[in-house]
Amino acid sequence: MEDHVQEPTDVVIVGGGPAGLSAALSLGRARRRVVVIDSGEPRNRTAAHMHGVLGHDGLSPLALLDRGRAEAAGYGVRMLRGEVSSARIVDDTIEVDTTEGAIRTRRLLVATGLEDVLPDLPGFREQWGSGVVVCPYCDGWEHRDDVIGVVATSPGSIHQAQLLRQWSERVVYFENVVGKASGDDRDRLVRRGIRIESGAVTGLRVDGDRLTGVEVDGRVIEVGVVFTGPTMRPRDGLLRSLGASTTASDLGDWVDVDGDGRTSVPGVWAVGNVVNVRANVSVSLGLGSLVAGAINADLVDDDIEQLAAQVVSA
Structure with a gap:
């Protein structure tokens, strides 16, 4: 890993499945600086087709992700291949370790999905x-x-x-x-x-x-x-390492999020199967868009506060 820290971006999204890419598309269209980091191993990669996804019934899930990456990239979203080893809160930003070094970001969205244990x-x-x-x-x-x-x-x-x-x-x-x-x-x-x-x-x-x-x-x-019925294990190690709170259920401990996808950690959000076992492709697409809107609104509030602080300091 290169020992340097890049300039802050608005949102880093860890996970490039339907939820993560849907959020990236909306945030890119909102003119936010967005980086998506993905390992390239989606949960449904072994399925030849997906069904019940309006407008895409019968499409390969990998084809959907190819289209999603191309669409998001068209709005300036940057794609990185790899896994995130760790992240930490530094002052008012979050540092995310990647294969290209540490990326600083104002907001972090975790969309890492879950693992099916057969x-x-x-x-x-x-x-x-x-x-x-x-x-x-x-x-x-x-x-x-x-x-x-x-x-x-x-x-x-x-x-x-x-x-x-x-x-x-x-x-x-x-x-x-x-x-x-x-x-x-x-x-x-x-x-x-x-x-x-x-x-x-x-x-x-x-x-x-x-x-x-x-x-x-x-x-x-x-x-x-x-x-x-496989045992479903959320890939939530990154969220837990940041101290996100969890709630016990019949399916185990799952990270808590509110209706907008906020976790208990300031600036950290989560969406899709990593926090919602029932989020199929259609649900994940919708939730990704919803959470993106909430993150953008949060960033707008932060933009206003920063401008107000500049006026006071002047």
Whole structure:
């Protein structure tokens, strides 16, 4: 890393996914000096297509990001490839360490997303984004009327199976030890014709690169796709290192933000999956625009205060 500090910019955005690029586009159009730092590994990079995104249904998620970077760059937004190792508050600015040295910025927006931790079973990682998926609204239509397998990762997977019954009459619920259906839950599954398979899932059966079945205790149950619930871990190390407050939930500790994306750390904002597990592509695009407006308004207030201070000092 070069040992120098560049002149302050208005906003550094860490993370160039839908939320970060949406914010960058709006801030660039607001004539703010913006730098986006991105590692080039978006959460949905293994998916060939994205769905339910108005105007872009069926588009590759990587193509969306390519377009987004080009659009933001057209308004002067600077793109840097890499990861941010650390950041710190220095007087009234924030220093962000990058591969090109430390960048000083008036505001920091963290949009680093989350990591999907899949069941540690053969085939799940290799099939992730094609034969193994998570969101019924993203992939249910493409597998309508297929044999849909739901591999439980918790008792909450029962709800996922019930959702998927909307797309197919042939849903197989794999209890997989951790999602045993009993009592009312079992009755509801049976009532809707959802097949229940007990026992431990030991892996997936694949023909070439195509998923064909789920292995359970030495048996193979044929399916066309597997939906499951990965453990979602926010990539929030940078926010935590700056002292951002968190709140415990059923999904773990998540960094707190207000309705405009402010964290508890002055000048530090966050948006997208890093603070919102429910932020799909469409939601992330909208939230990025919303948070950008809030950051710009905050910067306007700061501009006014700085001018007032200059008048007083004169």
